[in-house]
Amino acid sequence: MPPREVEDTWSDSDDELEADVETPVDLGVPDGPVDDPAALLDATVSRIGGHPTFLSTPHPPTSHATCKICSKPMELLVQIWCPLENSPNDRALYVWACANGSCQRKTGSVRAWRELRFNKRYAEKLERKLARRKAKELQEAKAAEAEAAKKSQPKSNPFALGASSGPNPFGVGSQIFGGAAAPEPTQTESAERGESPDDEASESDTEDEEDDALVAGMQSASLEDSPWKSAPAYPPSYLSTVSEYLPPPPKVKVPAGASVDPDDDSAPKGKDGGGWDLEGYENSIDVDHAFERFSKRVSYEGEQCLRYEFGGTPLPFASDKVFDQLFPLPPAPPAPVTKPDFMVTPPRKRTYAPESLPRCPHCQSRRVFECQLMPNLINVLRAPAEDSQKKLTDEERRAEVMRALKGEGASGRRGMEWGTCMVFSCEKDCSPEKEGSAWREEYVLVQWDE
Numbered sequence: 001m002p003p004r005e006v007e008d009t010w011s012d013s014d015d016e017l018e019a020d021v022e023t024p025v026d027l028g029v030p031d032g033p034v035d036d037p038a039a040l041l042d043a044t045v046s047r048i049g050g051h052p053t054f055l056s057t058p059h060p061p062t063s064h065a066t067c068k069i070c071s072k073p074m075e076l077l078v079q080i081w082c083p084l085e086n087s088p089n090d091r092a093l094y095v096w097a098c099a100n101g102s103c104q105r106k107t108g109s110v111r112a113w114r115e116l117r118f119n120k121r122y123a124e125k126l127e128r129k130l131a132r133r134k135a136k137e138l139q140e141a142k143a144a145e146a147e148a149a150k151k152s153q154p155k156s157n158p159f160a161l162g163a164s165s166g167p168n169p170f171g172v173g174s175q176i177f178g179g180a181a182a183p184e185p186t187q188t189e190s191a192e193r194g195e196s197p198d199d200e201a202s203e204s205d206t207e208d209e210e211d212d213a214l215v216a217g218m219q220s221a222s223l224e225d226s227p228w229k230s231a232p233a234y235p236p237s238y239l240s241t242v243s244e245y246l247p248p249p250p251k252v253k254v255p256a257g258a259s260v261d262p263d264d265d266s267a268p269k270g271k272d273g274g275g276w277d278l279e280g281y282e283n284s285i286d287v288d289h290a291f292e293r294f295s296k297r298v299s300y301e302g303e304q305c306l307r308y309e310f311g312g313t314p315l316p317f318a319s320d321k322v323f324d325q326l327f328p329l330p331p332a333p334p335a336p337v338t339k340p341d342f343m344v345t346p347p348r349k350r351t352y353a354p355e356s357l358p359r360c361p362h363c364q365s366r367r368v369f370e371c372q373l374m375p376n377l378i379n380v381l382r383a384p385a386e387d388s389q390k391k392l393t394d395e396e397r398r399a400e401v402m403r404a405l406k407g408e409g410a411s412g413r414r415g416m417e418w419g420t421c422m423v424f425s426c427e428k429d430c431s432p433e434k435e436g437s438a439w440r441e442e443y444v445l446v447q448w449d450e
Helices: 120-152 187-192 198-202 205-225 278-283 289-299 321-326 376-381 394-406
Strands: 009-011 021-033 075-081 089-097 110-118 237-246 306-312 349-351 367-373 418-426 437-448
Touching (some): 075 237, 075 306, 075 367, 075 376, 089 367, 089 418, 237 306
Antiparallel strands (some): 021 237, 021 306, 110 437, 367 418, 418 437
16 A cells, blocks of 8 residues: 655644654665675665765766865765666765864755766666557547547437347347357456566566666776775665654543543643643744654654655754745735734644755756755764763863853864755756766755754
8 A cells, every 4th residue: 555645734833743654755774784895885775874885987076075164075974775766867865964063054064966877778668668658548548539439429219120239138149149259358458457568578677676786886896996985984884764654643541521632632721622722822832843743753763864755845853944945934814904803813834835945957947855864863973982082071171161162162073963954856857968977966955953
């Protein structure tokens, strides 16, 4: 059963998530260190940290992973193997980020690139698939025209001489006198019985995928002689994919005679016992509902380091400028001319607005959400040296606090301070050439952990 869509609208009141449903989001979770040298050289293996593995040669310049603030090389956070179903290109997404303290909260310290490589075999498969789809649509159109023409014919009088009679109610005359033979099943009918023409192409799908993975691994083996090998890197870990599932809310036993708010069990109740009343809403005015929703959604799978849904909706970390850009607040309804005190104003719901994003500078297509990095990724990438720092004396600790208050120690501090990093990619996955490889930098929005 395909995953159901989950509503991603927002309101200033308490937001309840639909539960007991599998969402279209794929979650990336860490799955142990990468110890296999072959996996490290295979670009089709998604990973956390490590050195990048590319789809083709020559490799891109190391400036692709240079921080725009300090101009130093950045560490790879994730590499994702993410080809699109209807694209003839093999596809990988790379996200780099700078961990220098002075570069945090600045645009350009997190960068994302996608690499494309033309896959000739898959392109031919897509052409065959498109041709079969057009043929099927043509057959369906002809069948619809024939059905319409049949319905438009005038009905004949069954009592008139020579009129075509309906089926024999006794069902034996045509058998005795040798009725016409049954027509041969058409190609469409055969396909409906399971004899799909896709069976011929599906036999070689597994072989094609194995060949592509082998070619990718062989091409990336030349990384030993590449300047990318000397770039700083975190220890590599596997990035596995699981579906996001929102479990049903726990059932609560209610004493006899008690009323239950169906919207929010913990919300303040009004006189009627349901929904937000004015006093309850005023008491919660300082609550960041975006962060509450983020925390609740992430709590269902606490190990998630990545959320992936090409063309989906991002999950904002907090109510900040990025949130206002992606989920703008609609204008308030005009106030009535008379009796404004008695007007009931419905809550204004925020809706995701992808048109607020800049278009692809290469093909002018719109950009769509592809993935976002989650806070647990910072925990997974944390170097062992950061956890086992030496103990400071009281004087050293006071001196470090004073430097931090004066902003003097930011340049030497290491650590990422973002809450989530959202990557938005070209909807058409554009490439400068029909064949060959290409690189495109994509748009990144960062919500920082305040």
